[in-house]
Amino acid sequence: MKIGKVLNLEVRDSRTGIVHEYYCKIIEKNKNYLMIDYPIHAQTKKTAFFPIGTLLSASFIGNDQAVYQFSSEIAARIKMNIPALAIHIPDQTDIKRIQRREYVRIETTVDVAVHSTDNQFPPFVTVTSDISGGGLALITDKNIELGIGLKADLWLSLQMQNAEYYYIYGQAEVVYIRDVNSRVNLLSLKFISISKQDRQRIVRFCFEKQREARQKELI
Incomplete structure (x- = not known):
């Protein structure tokens, strides 16, 4: 997962149980965390503000054009050139390939x-x-x-x-x-x-x- 990679996020509303979709970009990374810009709601286009500890499911398109998915949580709010969030980097074994290389129609x-x-x-x-x-x-x-x-x-x-x-x-x-x-x-x-x-x-x-x-x- 390189800097600049777009992540699609799914976050379940704890009150209603509805899963909402967001998107964001990786703006920095280290051994333990991915730093992402504040997620944007896919439908309303509004910036989302999540509390620390929020669980999420993230997915992205790999270099082989397959889709990969992992679970994580928001670990911290951080200040960079822009406001950002830190999420835990998953172990490689916890990143699941959810779409085969054959193209889905x-x-x-x-x-x-x-x-x-x-x-x-x-x-x-x-x-x-x-x-x-x-x-x-x-x-x-x-x-x-x-x-x-x-x-x-x-x-x-x-x-x-x-x-x-x-x-x-x-x-x-x-x-x-x-x-x-x-x-x-x-x-x-x-x-x-x-x-x-x-x-x-x-x-x-x-x-x-x-x-x-x-x-x-x-x-």
């Missing part, structure tokens, strides 16, 4: 601009049916004729839970076409060229959507 709508890499079709704008770090499925009009093997340049707009927007570029190849109804097809594409940073952002986006769905199930 989630059903969600993301705006996508599609351009032909080889000028085989006119550019168009559509939305996803699902997405993962390995590819996506697009909803397309029947009038747009795309064949298996065609390559496309894709621009996606991802909104994270912390209200950040990322604009992702990737080159993809059509691998499957499904006839949905008389009006639309569903095109499955796999990424054949995408930066590691952009792929990690998609993985993080999918992870956040999973957590959001689990949170709704608990309400």
Whole structure:
């Protein structure tokens, strides 16, 4: 866990039992503690103030694009260049990998601009049916004729839970076409060229959507 790494936190409200989600960054570390900036609530965007001893579950995306999770607690409030909190560093054996390297696909709508890499079709704008770090499925009009093997340049707009927007570029190849109804097809594409940073952002986006769905199930 390097300085600058984003942590997603889950903290249970002791009064209501509801689990709230926050995010923060690691701003310093030593042998025993991670120093984090004050967490921001994922929905309200308000800064959270936790008492010392608050238990939390933290997760982050590793260099291998898998998601890792550990439990910790707030050990102290400290003064640095900005107000910060110290949390206990877990033993390596207590950090659990909770997502396999294979990319998890989630059903969600993301705006996508599609351009032909080889000028085989006119550019168009559509939305996803699902997405993962390995590819996506697009909803397309029947009038747009795309064949298996065609390559496309894709621009996606991802909104994270912390209200950040990322604009992702990737080159993809059509691998499957499904006839949905008389009006639309569903095109499955796999990424054949995408930066590691952009792929990690998609993985993080999918992870956040999973957590959001689990949170709704608990309400």
